[in-house]
Amino acid sequence: MKYTKEHEWLRVEGDVVVVGITEHAAEALGDVVFVELPEVETQVAAGDEICVIESVKAASDILAPVDGEIVAVNEALADTPALVNEDPLGAAWFFKMKVEDLSLLDQFMDEDEYNDMIG
Template sequence: MFKFTEEHEWLKLDGDVATVGITAHAAEQLGDLVFVGLPAVGDQVEKGGSAATVESVKAASDIYAPLDGEIVAINDAIAADPSLVNSDPLGGGWFFKLKLKDKGALDALMDEAAYKAMVG
């Protein structure tokens, strides 16, 4: 089951590890990505802090950590080919896996219906 943040990230939980990416809406708004900067495995991230960067032809944007936790895996495929984020944002375009400090914090995030209502 996907959860969503107001910053247009999605999370998919497996045990206490959440796979994190950006939504199709966010990918569409950013436009074709030409660069993705990923965190390092082992990095501790805090909710709302910058965890990754993405760059389109025109602009740079931060991808925020959706919750507190530790980076346990990164998707090197999107660093090699940023267009994966545009073509398959909810699948092959994932960014990193985050071992959640508090699994319960996930409950506060939006479900798909709430996210869809937010982006309109």
């Protein structure tokens, strides 16, 4: 997996990148009460705001890590936003995106680098 400075995790599955938030981010947010997901087939550019997460503490955006197309969203989060707190690295993925150049993910941190960043 790769990690962004915005506390997102990225997992490659074939030619698709699965995007979620880290356990650190989920803990910082507190109890998640709402998740707004993107539309499938949406073209996105790196840095675009893709999802909105609302918790009892704050609202936060999930950004597109690279350019691509949204090919799937995790509908379970719309019905059960608490999954973000319960299983941030597994069941609580946000969206999957088709990326033309997977080598773009090399710019992101590996697990050790991410753990060093969050201290």
